[in-house]
Amino acid sequence: MQSLREVQRGFAAATVFGDTTALAALGVVGGGLDPIARIGVYRNNVLGNYRKALGATYPVVRRLVGAPFFNAAVDAFVRAYPSRHGDVNRYGGELVRFLAAYAPARELPYLPDVARLEWAIDQAAIAADAPPLDLAALAAVPADAFERLIFVLNPSAHFLASAYPIQRIWQVNQDGFEGDDAVDLGAGGDRLLVLRGANGVTIERLGAGEHALLTALARRAGLGEAAARAAGKEDGFDLTRALRHHVEAQTLVAIRVPASTQPRTGR
Amino acid sequence: MSPANLLPPVAGIGLRSPHVAQVRHDRPAVGWLEVHSENYFVDGGSALSALEAIRADYPISLHGVGLSLGSADALDAGHLARLKRLADRIEPVLVSEHLCWGRIDGRHLNDLLPLPFTNEALALCCDRVSAVQNALDRPLLVENVSAYLRFEDDAMAEWEFVAAVVERTGCKLLLDVNNIYVNAVNHGFDPLMYLAAMPGDAIAEIHLAGFDASGACLIDTHGARVAPPVWALYRAAIERFGPKPTLIEWDTDLPALNVLLDEAAIARAVLEESNAVAA
Numbered sequence: 001m002q003s004l005r006e007v008q009r010g011f012a013a014a015t016v017f018g019d020t021t022a023l024a025a026l027g028v029v030g031g032g033l034d035p036i037a038r039i040g041v042y043r044n045n046v047l048g049n050y051r052k053a054l055g056a057t058y059p060v061v062r063r064l065v066g067a068p069f070f071n072a073a074v075d076a077f078v079r080a081y082p083s084r085h086g087d088v089n090r091y092g093g094e095l096v097r098f099l100a101a102y103a104p105a106r107e108l109p110y111l112p113d114v115a116r117l118e119w120a121i122d123q124a125a126i127a128a129d130a131p132p133l134d135l136a137a138l139a140a141v142p143a144d145a146f147e148r149l150i151f152v153l154n155p156s157a158h159f160l161a162s163a164y165p166i167q168r169i170w171q172v173n174q175d176g177f178e179g180d181d182a183v184d185l186g187a188g189g190d191r192l193l194v195l196r197g198a199n200g201v202t203i204e205r206l207g208a209g210e211h212a213l214l215t216a217l218a219r220r221a222g223l224g225e226a227a228a229r230a231a232g233k234e235d236g237f238d239l240t241r242a243l244r245h246h247v248e249a250q251t252l253v254a255i256r257v258p259a260s261t262q263p264r265t266g267r
Numbered sequence: 268m269s270p271a272n273l274l275p276p277v278a279g280i281g282l283r284s285p286h287v288a289q290v291r292h293d294r295p296a297v298g299w300l301e302v303h304s305e306n307y308f309v310d311g312g313s314a315l316s317a318l319e320a321i322r323a324d325y326p327i328s329l330h331g332v333g334l335s336l337g338s339a340d341a342l343d344a345g346h347l348a349r350l351k352r353l354a355d356r357i358e359p360v361l362v363s364e365h366l367c368w369g370r371i372d373g374r375h376l377n378d379l380l381p382l383p384f385t386n387e388a389l390a391l392c393c394d395r396v397s398a399v400q401n402a403l404d405r406p407l408l409v410e411n412v413s414a415y416l417r418f419e420d421d422a423m424a425e426w427e428f429v430a431a432v433v434e435r436t437g438c439k440l441l442l443d444v445n446n447i448y449v450n451a452v453n454h455g456f457d458p459l460m461y462l463a464a465m466p467g468d469a470i471a472e473i474h475l476a477g478f479d480a481s482g483a484c485l486i487d488t489h490g491a492r493v494a495p496p497v498w499a500l501y502r503a504a505i506e507r508f509g510p511k512p513t514l515i516e517w518d519t520d521l522p523a524l525n526v527l528l529d530e531a532a533i534a535r536a537v538l539e540e541s542n543a544v545a546a
Contacts, residue, residue, distance in 0.1 A: 001420050004387050005339035008371035011380060027419035031454065033483050038416035041486060046378045053377075082374035086333025086346045087305035091377070129311035155310065196312065 002027070015043045016079060050078050053088050054095065058118045060173045061099075061111060073102060089126075093119050110164035110185065117166050117203070120158035120194040124201045127156035130253040138247070138255060145257050147224035151217045152254035156196035159206075159215050163189040167203055197250040204249075209234030210242050214251065222258075274299060274326055274360045274472075276510035276542075278534040280527045281330075281517060287317050289524050294324055297531055299360065301328035301514050307357070308349040318357065328361040328472070328514070329354060330441075335375070336395045336409070337368035337382045347402050354403060361472055361512075363408035363441045364399070366392060366429060381414040384421040384428040389435075396436040408471050409433070410441035413449040413478075413487035425450065426464035439471035442511075444501045445493065449478050449485040458500050467508040475501060475534060476516040490519035493530055502537055509545065510538045 002010070002025065013022035020036070028035035051071045055062050062070040077098045083091040096119060099105050100112040130152075141149060160166070165187045172181040191211040193204045206214065209230035216226035230237045246252045277298030282290060290300070302318065307329075309315055321327070334346055354362055367379040382388045400407050411429050423431075433440050442465060451458035475498075477491025493501075493515070505511065515530040 001385075003339070004337075004383065004385070004391060005371065007383050007418065007420075008339050008368055008380075012371050012374060012376060015376065016374075028416045029419055029421075029454075031417075035416065037483055041415040041482070041484065042378065042380065045486075046376050049377055083377055084373065084375065086335055086343055086369060086375055086377070087308050087349070088333070088375075088377040089305060089308070091375075126309035126312045126314070129316070200313070 011039075011042075014039045015046050018043065047075055047078065049088065050074050050083075050091070054092050057092050057122050058095065058115055060118055060170050061095075061115050063173050064108065064111065064114065064169075065105070069104070073099070073105070076102070093123075095119070110162070110166060110169060113160070113162035113164055113166045114169055116160055116162075117170055117192065117194065120160060121201055121203070124156040124158055124194050124196045127154075127196060130154050130156075130250070132250050133247050133253050133255065135247070141255065141257055145260075148222040148258050148260075150220055150222060150256040150258060151252045152256065153214070153218050154195055154197070154250050154253050156194075156201070157214075157218065157251055158194040159211065159218065160192045160194065161189065161211070162192075166190050167192055167205060170203070193251065195249065195251055207234055207237075209237035210246075213237075213239070213242055214246065217252070274328070274512045276512050276538055278513050278515070278531040278538060279326075279328070280515045280531050282321070283518065283521055284314065285521055286524045286527075287314070287321070291317065291321060293524075295524065295528055297325070297528060298535075299326040299328060299512065299514075301330050301361075301516075304329040304331040304350055304353055304362075305333050307353050308346075322357055326360040327357055328363065329357065329359040331362070331364040332379065333369060333375070333377065334364045334399065335369040336364055336366060336399070337388060337392050338370045339368075339391070340370050340373065342395055342398055343370070347399065351403055354405075361408055361439075361441075362403060362405060363410055363472065365412050366409045366432060367412045379412045381412065381416060381418075382428070383418040384423050384425060385418075386422055389423075389428055389431055392432050393435045396432060396438050400436065400438060406437070406439045406471075408439040408441040410443050410474065411446050411450075412443070413446040413453075413485075415453060415484050415486070417454055424456070424464075426461045430464050430466055433466050433469045438469070440466065440469045441472045441474060442470050442504065443474040443476075444504055445474065445476045445478060445497050446487060448494070448497045448500050449487050453484045459503060462500070462504055462507055465508070470508055470511050473501070473504065473511045473513045474516055475513060475530070488519050489516050492526070493533070498533070498537075501534070505537055505541045510541045513538060 010022040010026045013019035023039050051074045054074050081094045096112050096115045099115055105111050167190050168183050191206045193206050212233040213226050213230035216229045227239050279299035282300040282302050307315055365379050369376050447458050447461050475493045476489045479486040479488045513534040515527050
């Protein structure tokens, strides 16, 4: 008699991997139906659930490659990257990495970046809520503290940089898109901000300076350093305008004023 | 522990995201709503805030699909913590999970998989159910699942296994009448015999759903109206156990909300008939 662990291990091998030796060891009661057909119901259910769940997370990837290709890719992904949570909604972020190495998808070099965008959209929708930045608190920051001011970003904010025009690819592959759906892959790359603000999840194209500013702030660089990085990426970068926009858009939702880094006295 | 059952024996429906806006707007006359717990294991966002708004108007039941009570792997403490966090936030009338497994060697299969009905599996399930009840500080409802295979090593029948878990842990039972029917057909037993083995006092909820009969065995798809023989079995259950909170579940090929409400109205008529007889 197999232990419970052995039964479950064999069941997983028989369903996810189609391992018929494991199935034979399971001791499935036939009862008028071949055990292969019985385990086949579970095989279809398990793989079908993932195809459906990941198809909902990655509708544009699915559309770009077509359902048969997508389903085969999901099956291979499930074998290579096991789900680690009982909540299937948390599954699928590693599809980006999987697709980057998936030989059949090599002809679509932008596919992993499109997947990255769709995962960011998915995650932004469920990120923690954050109240808008308290403008009074911002106004109260002494001028000499601006250099070291730290901004807290909206928990839903995700940054993506791609060598391909992935926003355009995403846009023309939305249900109900009308108009010219041609995409010029040579049109240049995108720097994108995915954010859940007052109007739900949005995708915004960022300028080079803006992107440098926000990604620096996201890793808790002080405003002085972040602004310097932005200026280094974009001539004539308008810091005030960028800050005002991203406070209003709720990209930036809180501030921290670190204690002065002046040498301490009186010790 | 808090009272096991604050829900009157009325009909409810499973609430799925495509129906949320309409339910918030129309506020249909239905006794309660049930959601899949995991869909709200989130830090924030519109789905969670919608549920928080809806809970002001309807009793909410949290129905889990991913805790994997019967896995040889240890109980997932993170999953349980998220369930606890959600229960604290939503204050559901009922919290339920399936008597099944879904994870082995760290890999989740994210499905409701059949247990061998062995003494080892029984002992493990009882430990897990008790651990969950302690963690949540409330009774857990466990649900019988549909199955497309069973194991030669089974030491007892499914109904004996289910009844033993309830008896040993003091948990409540979410009796899925459709699953009993599906298994009766798939494995060739008398569904009335199954009902007769159930501890009626522990039944805190009943599930009804539709199956697919196009293949070699019945598949519990939650994708159709409740089948006539399942309605008949439901009537037999209510006759035997008295009226119980009853839920219409629909997950695949989700139809208009009205279709679910129509199904709930049929269940309500059965429940009211039973109440009238009792009065």
